[in-house]
Amino acid sequence: QVQLVESGGGLVQAGGSLRLSCAASGRSFSTYTVGWFRQAPGKEREFVAHISRIGGFAYYTNSVKGRFAISRDNAKNTVYLQMNSLKTEDTAVYYCAADPQGRTTRDEYEYDYWGQGTQVTVSS
Secondary structure, rough: OOOOEEEOOOEEEOOOEEEEEEOOOOOOOHEEEEEEEOOOOOOOOOEEEEEEEOOOOOOOOOHHHOOOOEEEEEHOOEEEEEOOOOOOOHHOOOOOEEEOOOOOOHHHHOEEEEEEOEEEEEOO
């Protein structure tokens, strides 16, 4: 069993930056693919980025490419999402999720473990 806890959300002005963290329990975390998803009010949850087990492969949705960077520190059982040049449309609850099968997938249904989410609000 893996438990995920997100942190680092908050209120920031457009153009600003935030770094989200996803801290995990569990000895096998380093073998999991970890993804970030977000859900804005009134919208469905959407994929943002994911990172492979070793961290050598990362993938981003088009709307965040060049602005967000996902990374992981397996020694700390933590995955990060650095968000720069934030826009008002980035406002959402951000969730991290883990796939124990280590797949590189954007499908939220293939992630078995989820955190509780952290709110990111970008003001204009």
